[in-house]
Amino acid sequence: MKTLVNIRRDLHRIPELGFQEYKTQAYLLSYLHSLPQENIEIRKWKTGLFVKLNGTSSQKMIGYRADIDGLPIEEETGYSYRSVHEGMMHACGHDLHMTIALGILTHFVHHRVKNDLLFIFQPAEEGPGGAEPMMHSEAMKEWKPDLITALHIAPELPSGTVATKPGLLFANTSELFIDLKGKGGHAAYPHTTNDMVVAACSLVSQLQSIVARNVDPLDSAVITIGKITGGTVQNIIAENSRLEGTIRTLSTESMLKVKERIEAIVKGLEIGYSCQASIDYGAMYHQVYNHEEVTLEFMNFVQEHTDADFALSKEAMTGEDFGYMLADIPGFMFWLGAGSSFGLHHSKLSPDEKCMETAISVMTKYLAFKDDR
Numbered sequence: 001m002k003t004l005v006n007i008r009r010d011l012h013r014i015p016e017l018g019f020q021e022y023k024t025q026a027y028l029l030s031y032l033h034s035l036p037q038e039n040i041e042i043r044k045w046k047t048g049l050f051v052k053l054n055g056t057s058s059q060k061m062i063g064y065r066a067d068i069d070g071l072p073i074e075e076e077t078g079y080s081y082r083s084v085h086e087g088m089m090h091a092c093g094h095d096l097h098m099t100i101a102l103g104i105l106t107h108f109v110h111h112r113v114k115n116d117l118l119f120i121f122q123p124a125e126e127g128p129g130g131a132e133p134m135m136h137s138e139a140m141k142e143w144k145p146d147l148i149t150a151l152h153i154a155p156e157l158p159s160g161t162v163a164t165k166p167g168l169l170f171a172n173t174s175e176l177f178i179d180l181k182g183k184g185g186h187a188a189y190p191h192t193t194n195d196m197v198v199a200a201c202s203l204v205s206q207l208q209s210i211v212a213r214n215v216d217p218l219d220s221a222v223i224t225i226g227k228i229t230g231g232t233v234q235n236i237i238a239e240n241s242r243l244e245g246t247i248r249t250l251s252t253e254s255m256l257k258v259k260e261r262i263e264a265i266v267k268g269l270e271i272g273y274s275c276q277a278s279i280d281y282g283a284m285y286h287q288v289y290n291h292e293e294v295t296l297e298f299m300n301f302v303q304e305h306t307d308a309d310f311a312l313s314k315e316a317m318t319g320e321d322f323g324y325m326l327a328d329i330p331g332f333m334f335w336l337g338a339g340s341s342f343g344l345h346h347s348k349l350s351p352d353e354k355c356m357e358t359a360i361s362v363m364t365k366y367l368a369f370k371d372d373r
């Protein structure tokens, strides 16, 4: 049997983007098939999996979700087990999330509980979002959990720390794609063109004013443009440019306000730069809202019945489509400290693998505790 560390490293080597997690799914299936099969039911869903462990005398179904996709980042960790997929990396800890889920699942294959347990290996968390369509799947309709939980690694917290809070944990998100089309031409004749590199630069600056001047400072919002492309070569004025980004807000009102302002600014840009613009909001994620009672129970449980250090979280501007699951099923998400000096979405993210043992110990104890409640 492989160790958890070996499993994590195997998965780390093969990061795949959303809905392309074929090798990952095959790896997970091969591991699951190596376990005693008597009480396991497995259903594939696109590149994800639903894995049900049948309880001994089930009254309830408890769900545990792990996301499985990687990011389009060229890894720079220097690990001997670094990604073998060029330009892709598990830079958000989903390799650890999957390994932890397998660790919990394996424990309960050998130590059965009364409740049914549903492990959800979900594709495309980074985009375009697997949780919402998974919620509408046949498997989820038949195996809908009564309670659902998930974790996310937190590189900035000491390894093994468990952190969460009742209520709002993660922001509402919307992707943002803006395409600009003007008039290209010779670099030496700017007066005959409408330069879309200049328009894109101006737009990025104008977008900054929305959070600074249109959103209530006590109701946080973020607009990040993570990628700009435009033009063809150094001595041609660009006819096209494209901005790619994301919007984060703590309230839905602010999300609407931000979008309204983006649309007004883009209209102004069209007039000012004699160009055409189009806006696409891509994937939007529901906020992650932890159900009060069950989250408080978990927080007390961690402090009273486990060796893990507990910290009370603040809201974060990260997004997570697990929010869609929590919108329909009671439950909670928590951060798991992973002690890395490089953060999420960084090419050198190096989580401490020992945090996986803590998570498995906390969750196996907690799920056994929930068996009588």
Ligand SMILES: CC(=O)N[C@@H](CCC[C@H](N)C(=O)O)C(=O)O
Residues within 6 Å of the ligand: 092, 125, 126, 127, 152, 173, 174, 175, 245, 246, 247, 283, 285, 317, 318, 319, 320, 344
């Ligand atoms: C935990 C985490 O980092 N999640 C991602 C989710 C991204 C959603 C979507 N692609 C977007 O950019 O809005 C995050 O960036 O917070």
